[in-house]
Amino acid sequence: MTDRLRIAVAGLGTVGAGLVRLLQENGGQLARKCGHSIDIVAVSARDRARDRGVALGAYDWYDDPVAMAREADIDAVVELIGGAEGAARETCEAALAAGRHLVTANKALIAHRGLALAKAAESAGVVLAYEAAVAGGIPIIKALREGLAGNAIGGLYGILNGTCNYILTNMRVSGREFADVLDEAQELGYAEADPTFDVDGIDTAHKLAILTSVAFGCEINFDDIAVEGIRRVSALDIKFAEELGYRIKMLGIARRTADGVEQRVHPCMVDLDSPIAHVEGVYNAVVAQGDFIGSTVYEGRGAGAGPTASAVAADLVDIARGSRVPTFSVPVDALAAIPTVPMDRHVGAYYIRLMVVDRPGVFADIAATLRDEHVSMESILQHTRAPGEPVPVVMTTHEVEEASMMRAVERFAAFDTVVEPPCLIRIEPLAL
Ligand SMILES: NC(=O)c1ccc[n+]([C@@H]2O[C@H](COP(=O)([O-])OP(=O)(O)OC[C@H]3O[C@@H](n4cnc5c(N)ncnc54)[C@H](OP(=O)(O)O)[C@@H]3O)[C@@H](O)[C@H]2O)c1
Secondary structure: OOOOEEEEEEOOOHHHHHHHHHHHHHHHHHHHHHOOOEEEEEEEOOOOOOOOOOOOOOOEEEOOHHHHHHHOOOOEEEEOOOOOOHHHHHHHHHHHHOOOEEEEOOHHHHHHHHHHHHHHHHHHOOOEEOHHHOOOOOOHHHHHHHHOOOOOEEEEEEEOOHHHHHHHHHHHHHOOOHHHHHHHHHHHOOOOOOOHHHHOOHHHHHHHHHHHHHHHOEOOOOOOOEEOOOOOOOHHHHHHHHHOOEEEEEEEEEEEEOOEEEEEEEEEEEEOOOHHHHOOOOEEEEEEEEOOOEEEEEEEEOOOHHHHHHHHHHHHHHHHHOOOOOOEOEOHHHOEOOOEOOHHHOEEEEEEEEEEOOOOOHHHHHHHHHHHOOOOEEEEEEOOOOOOOOEEEEEEEOOEEHHHHHHHHHHHHHOOOEOOOOEEEEEEOOOO
16 A cells, blocks of 8 residues: 555446445544545446536546456455446455455445455455445444454344334334335435345345354354244234333344344344334334443444445554454454354244134134244233234244244134234344
């Protein structure tokens, strides 16, 4: 590196243009913090003619981000294209192969290729930084990797997807159903035209895979995460949750157990008194538990041009200052391959809602099934409806192994008195 950090920015969309604006507006401050300037030298995107709301005339333009990563006279590449494959992956691989530091906001790429990229970075003696890939502006990677370095992390959980949190918050506030609120979120730009990655939990799982690796110093293991989205959460469940003293949140959860690591993503009932219950709208939050510090809570904006550019800039400042920290907390060779605890061995409490035709014997059948599968009921709620209409029967259970609970639910689904697929939501005690 010369007396300045020369960077190339690949991708000039929401985050890329946000980063250019941040460096243009705050460049002076950043130079004082680093002892030298962070200078954009080259940029790349698909459409050169597009107005991005920032001046780009002073930078070399590349149509091909891979060529830019290889050929431009730079110290670092910032990849802000997105996607686990294609131009983003090739740009990142080319940057590391050419011995450039790499900063990315790309959670999909890190979740799927993080280990190989970290190896490449380590052997090239450069930094791979990805603060912006998890929880946008919240400096959670730095907190886990550096701030909590003195602790053994027992577990963490978080609201990691703003779209899910926005939808669940609005369903609760307005009493409307998922599909209706999703339409509105798409109109307002809070959900993508194809919302699959967000509402089906994949985006949360990408971020959880990264957090798990950083927290426990283990190899990234995206494929073994148990993932369930929010499409089946209904306005009725949200109402019942409140009645029972809970709020429904989409969480990513990672926990160390004697048998390995539990990694799961699904809607959860969380206690109304817990801090995470009050993280609403597009906000993200992460709670991490260290053996010496106890529980720590981090909250902030999880997406958007400003927060994400803020995280990318922090990585650039670290590189410019000469800070060198192992990519996933420990050097690649020291990353542990910790087994994943299968979901059917998870032990927890459950909320189950059945829509039943109110006939004599229904409750006896439900009770017999729970008894057979060794599930102990904690509470039961039933509200009357108009005669002839199916009635919601809501139960909560004591702690039980997931495999038993699932067998009971399968049996409920086969009852001819149960007219809809049963709804099951896990109740999270949130003590890690
Ligand atoms: N948006 C957020 O709030 C947010 C938050 C956290 C993390 N992230 C991550 O940040 C990354 C960027 O997200 P974004 O929202 O900024 O995406 P975006 O608005 O869709 O921007 C993507 C940029 O990549 C460029 N691009 C696409 N294919 C290209 C190619 N083959 N060659 C050169 N440039 C190419 C596009 O060029 P054109 O503009 O010319 O089409 C565009 O400028 C993703 O990994 C995303 O997951 C985003």
